[in-house]
Amino acid sequence: MSNPAGASGRAVRRRLRETLCPDCEHPWEEHGGSAFDGLAACGECQYEEDHGQQVPGRGKCWNSVPHALFVRPTAGELERAAPLHRKVLLRFGQLMLAALHLLVRWP
Ligand SMILES: [Zn+2]
Ligand SMILES: [Zn+2]
DSSP: OOOHHHHHHHHHHHHHHHSBOTTTOSBGGGSBTTTSTTOOSOHHHHHHHHTTOOOTTOOOOOOBOOTHHHHOOOHHHHHHHOOHHHHHHHHHHHHHHHHHHHHHHOO
């Protein structure tokens, strides 16, 4: 039995790594609400501040990860995370539909 919750958990972590915050252009993974629980400022921004590498005119980013990133997987992610029985059910439905067409055409 596959574990859809685990699969979507992996998908979310990947999304956080690959999606950038529009304000500071660091991955969401570095922001509050992701793995850095309890740390509200973006980890990368904090690092830049600590090392005097801030981009001029841009303050430390205090955004937290948008809720949508956790709750709305993309279609591709859903497809990959779909449990086998759902795919089988879909195939079964297509077969039933084909059978129904045959029955309707029966004289
Ligand atoms: Zn940010
Ligand atoms: Zn940042």
